[in-house]
Amino acid sequence: MKKIIITGGAGFIGSHLVRLFVNKYPDYQIVNLDKLTYAGNLENLRDVEKSPNYKFVKGDITDSAFIHQLFEIQQFDGVIHLAAESHVDRSIMAPNEFIETNIVGTFNLLHAAKTIWKETSDKLFYHVSTDEVYGSLKETGFFVETTPYDPRSPYSASKASSDHIVRAFYHTYKLPVKISNCSNNYGPFQFPEKLLPLMIHNIKNNKPLPVYGQGLNIRDWLWVEDHASAIDVIFHQGKIGETYNIGGKNEWKNIDIVHLLCKIMDIKLNRAEGESAKLITFVKDRAGHDLRYAIDPTKLETELGWHPSLTFEVGLEKTVDWYLSNEEWLNHVTSGAYKNYYDNQYVKR
Amino acid sequence: MNKRVLITGAAGFIGSHLCDRFIKEGFDVIAMDNLLTGSLSNIEHLFPLKEFTFYHHDVSKFVHVPGQLDYILHFASPASPIDYLKMPIQTLKVGSLGTHNLLGLALAKKARILVASTSEVYGDPLIHPQTEDYWGNVNPVGPRGVYDEAKRFQEAITMAYRNFHGVETRMVRIFNTYGPRMRLHDGRALPAFIGQALRGENLTVFGDGSQTRSFCYIDDQVDGIYRLLLSDHSDPVNIGNPDEISLLDFAKEIIELTGTKSKLVFEPLPVDDPKQRQPDITKARKILGWEPKVNRRDGLRITIDFFKSLAEFQ
Numbered sequence: 174m175k176k177i178i179i180t181g182g183a184g185f186i187g188s189h190l191v192r193l194f195v196n197k198y199p200d201y202q203i204v205n206l207d208k209l210t211y212a213g214n215l216e217n218l219r220d221v222e223k224s225p226n227y228k229f230v231k232g233d234i235t236d237s238a239f240i241h242q243l244f245e246i247q248q249f250d251g252v253i254h255l256a257a258e259s260h261v262d263r264s265i266m267a268p269n270e271f272i273e274t275n276i277v278g279t280f281n282l283l284h285a286a287k288t289i290w291k292e293t294s295d296k297l298f299y300h301v302s303t304d305e306v307y308g309s310l311k312e313t314g315f316f317v318e319t320t321p322y323d324p325r326s327p328y329s330a331s332k333a334s335s336d337h338i339v340r341a342f343y344h345t346y347k348l349p350v351k352i353s354n355c356s357n358n359y360g361p362f363q364f365p366e367k368l369l370p371l372m373i374h375n376i377k378n379n380k381p382l383p384v385y386g387q388g389l390n391i392r393d394w395l396w397v398e399d400h401a402s403a404i405d406v407i408f409h410q411g412k413i414g415e416t417y418n419i420g421g422k423n424e425w426k427n428i429d430i431v432h433l434l435c436k437i438m439d440i441k442l443n444r445a446e447g448e449s450a451k452l453i454t455f456v457k458d459r460a461g462h463d464l465r466y467a468i469d470p471t472k473l474e475t476e477l478g479w480h481p482s483l484t485f486e487v488g489l490e491k492t493v494d495w496y497l498s499n500e501e502w503l504n505h506v507t508s509g510a511y512k513n514y515y516d517n518q519y520v521k522r
Numbered sequence: 523m524n525k526r527v528l529i530t531g532a533a534g535f536i537g538s539h540l541c542d543r544f545i546k547e548g549f550d551v552i553a554m555d556n557l558l559t560g561s562l563s564n565i566e567h568l569f570p571l572k573e574f575t576f577y578h579h580d581v582s583k584f585v586h587v588p589g590q591l592d593y594i595l596h597f598a599s600p601a602s603p604i605d606y607l608k609m610p611i612q613t614l615k616v617g618s619l620g621t622h623n624l625l626g627l628a629l630a631k632k633a634r635i636l637v638a639s640t641s642e643v644y645g646d647p648l649i650h651p652q653t654e655d656y657w658g659n660v661n662p663v664g665p666r667g668v669y670d671e672a673k674r675f676q677e678a679i680t681m682a683y684r685n686f687h688g689v690e691t692r693m694v695r696i697f698n699t700y701g702p703r704m705r706l707h708d709g710r711a712l713p714a715f716i717g718q719a720l721r722g723e724n725l726t727v728f729g730d731g732s733q734t735r736s737f738c739y740i741d742d743q744v745d746g747i748y749r750l751l752l753s754d755h756s757d758p759v760n761i762g763n764p765d766e767i768s769l770l771d772f773a774k775e776i777i778e779l780t781g782t783k784s785k786l787v788f789e790p791l792p793v794d795d796p797k798q799r800q801p802d803i804t805k806a807r808k809i810l811g812w813e814p815k816v817n818r819r820d821g822l823r824i825t826i827d828f829f830k831s832l833a834e835f836q
Contacts (some may be wrong), residue, residue: 202570215588224573239532239557239578248567 176202178249180190181256181284185202185363188217189401192252194223197405202226204247207256208233208274219479226446234278237285238382238486244506251406253299254282257335260327261305262367268327268490276338282340290348296351299408300339304418305329305392306354309463317469318416325461336416341466343414346478353404355419359488360397361495365507368392369489370433373496376438376449376502385498386458388428395421396488397457400498406479420468422479428453433486437493524573526551526590528633530624531597533560535703536638536696539744540563540595542554547748552587556580558612561602564703569679580622582612591631594752596624596637597638599673602707612669617672620681625683628690633789635690636751637680639758641799643695651800654695654758665793677758684756692755694747697762697801701740701821702828712737715773716829719780731770734798739762739821742814749810751790762801779822780786 177194182205207213209231222229232239234256249295256278258271283298307316308323324333341433341478342348359369375382388466403419411417425433435449442449471480483491496503527544531537532553544551545568555567569575569681579585597770598779600606601615603624606613630634645660660670677693684691700712713729713797718725738761746761767775773786806812829835 208586211588223572228569228572228575230576233574236578243578244556244560246562247569480611 174198174202176247177251177253178204178206178247179253180206181254182254183209183213183215183217183229184213184259185217185396186358186400187212187255188362189360190255190404191227193398193401195224195227197225201230201418204228204230204249204250204336205233205475206230206234206243206432212259212364214362216502216505233272234281235273235440240281240285241288244289248289249286249293249298250297251408252286253301254279255301257332259328259413262357262366262459263328264326264328264331268331269336271327271331275328276334279335280338283338283348287342287346293347293349296349297408297413298342298348299352300336300338300352301404302336302352302354303329303332304354304356304420304468305463306333306336307466309429310465310467312465316418316471318418318472325463346498349405349413351367351413352416352420353402353407354416354468355400356393356395356421356466357401358397360492361499362502363397365503367489368427368430369434370494370496370503372434373493375440376435376452377442377497379452382431382452383454383455383456384428384431385456385462387455388426388431389464390427390462391424391467392427393420393467394423394430396418396423396481396483399483402482403473403479409475409479417473417477418468418470418471419473421485422468422470423481423485424445424465424467425485433489434493437490441493441497456509482484523790524548525592526550526552527593527595528552528554528587528591528627528708529595529597530554530574530620530678531560531599531638533557533562533564534597534601534704535564535701536740536743537597538564538594538698539701539740540597540747541568542575543725543748545571547555549573551575552577552591554579554581554585555598556745558609559602559605559705567823580723581623582615585623585627587627587631591627591633594624594628594635595634595638595751596621596635597644599669602642602705602708602710603667603669605676606669607665613668614672617669617676618644621676621679622831625679625691629683629687634690635680635691636694636747636752637676637727639677639693639695640673640759641762642666642668643674644799645670647799649720649830650798651764651802652760653802654760654805656666656818659666667700673715679748692694692750692753693758694750695758695801696743697738697760697799698735699738699740699743699762701825703740705824706832706834709774711735711769712825713829715776716780717825719776719782719784720829720835724785725776725784725785725789727769727773728795730788731773731786732768733791733795734768734794734800735767735772736766737818738798738815739815739818742816746806747811748813750806753810755809756793758801759806759809761812762803762804763818764801764803765814765818766798766800767818775822779819
């Protein structure tokens with residue numbers, strides 16, 4: 174039996190990973206450690222919460238004493254670390270928590286693992302990170318695993334720091350680690366501050382669709398369940414000490430995605446073609462907005478045989494369907510605090 | 523669907539035993555603790571159960587628990603003088619702000635709440651034994667004031683929530699309780715004596731040892747709390763063991779039960795150390811049909827065995 178702690182398991186990507194592991198590996202004990210910040214929501218995991226191999230623990234990775242005690246009594250065999258503050262806009266407004274959670278929190282987990290794990294041959298510390306650590310691309314080129322780090326927002330800088338600390342624990346203390354850097358994710362259960370759910374929500378409610386700048390920034394989009402399946406493959410088959418880029422070779426300009434969404438939603442909502450697109454409103458660009466991200470996942474595809482399971486058009490339609498049929502979920506997570514955030518970010522700009 | 527109970531202070535001595543009891547009774551338990559004085563080792567054995575969930579959280583801050591709650595038991599607080607003297611502000615906050623947060627949660631969830639009060643609300647009592655209608659003799663600015671007054675405020679705000687908001691409230695006034703999972707170094711007489719005896723050191727008696735204590739075994743305490751929660755009685759109820767013993771005789775009893783060759787040494791009495799504390803449990807007997815079942819010598823044997831099993835004595 175393996176006991177694995179997944180941090181940030183109540184978040185967007187984390188909940189998909191928890192679901193995959195709980196269902197696919199009934200002989201693993203999965204402990205989901207989450208602080209339940211605004212972005213963590215146990216409603217994301219209703220379907221697995223009564224599974225005998227699943228356990229939720231509420232806690233904060235910045236609390237080193239607690240993390241140490243938890244590792245001591247639980248004797249985990251593996252760590253999959255996703256807990257992080259992840260929204261770039263929030264990191265621009267208030268970077269403090271990004272430094273605390275993403276850097277100090279990662280260190281606390283590494284330190285606890287290093288201290289508690291006497292014998293490390295069957296242990297693994299898996300760190301989940303982002304392609305934003307590589308900085309911004311021009312019109313051509315791709316991020317590969319050897320691309321030099323060039324983080325440019327407080328968010329990506331905090332993730333880059335955590336990646337470096339994870340590697341330092343591998344090189345210095347021989348802690349068995351793996352790292353993956355993934356492109357933008359989309360799919361069900363994503364908090365509506367992120368581009369896709371925000372646009373879906375606003376299109377549906379005939380609200381303006383705020384697009385930064387001219388919407389020319391390019392992002393590389395991956396179906397969230399494909400990210401989870403990539404983590405699964407790397408966790409089990411990847412090489413210790415290695416880094417893997419995860420992406421679906423699926424680059425889109427923001428404005429093109431918004432138009433595509435409008436087109437899908439026009440059909441779903443029985444609107445005349447082009448009606449939803451009238452809602453598009455350009456707002457002042459994000460400070461230091463990276464132009465383009467694009468992942469080259471060749472290493473993961475050739476060495477470990479992983480491939481994305483569906484095309485963007487299919488995934489996008491599934492996502493729209495999910496948000497349209499889970500209005501209650503959306504209403505629950507968009508509390509008063511979220512409304513204030515939304516106003517500050519888009520309305521008062 | 524199982525009834526769902528939130529227990530604060532769940533990694534502490536009494537809280538962890540409450541977790542055991544509620545799990546045994548078929549509840550889903552959400553255990554909350556900030557681990558300031560509690561330890562995860564007390565509830566480690568419950569982690570594998572799907573009915574058990576742990577929330578690492580300080581209840582002095584806003585408390586959020588997703589989903590339905592049927593009962594709340596508020597047992598979070600430093601409770602030993604050495605702890606609350608070290609953490610006076612936290613002690614006052616958990617009794618006041620913490621209680622406020624949990625009463626608010628009880629109101630929001632339409633849950634019944636039981637708050638852990640203490641014989642300390644009687645201070646250095648002028649009547650013996652203490653009945654629930656005795657108002658106490660507390661020095662608000664003395665060293666124990668932070669704990670005593672936090673708990674007195676807790677009772678006041680709990681009554682206010684009952685009277686003003688109609689929250690279903692229960693209050694237990696806990697007298698000295700002992701048993702496994704007590705901390706060896708919590709500064710109280712019982713673990714101090716047992717620790718000294720097991721190390722073969724002399725037992726330190728403060729004053730002339732004529733001050734009395736009464737000790738309730740943990741299983742009895744938990745049973746009293748459990749019955750009170752499920753009763754319809756919202757006024758405070760004493761739960762403790764009226765079997766009174768002087769600290770001098772108690773020290774001798776520990777020497778006898780541990781079989782140590784230790785002797786007694788005497789030191790001056792600390793400020794505000796209560797001279798006598800003995801519960802009147804007439805009310806608990808009548809209302810809850812409860813009374814302690816474990817006699818002191820039996821309880822002490824189990825407790826001594828627990829202390830012997832600690833790493834310190836291996």
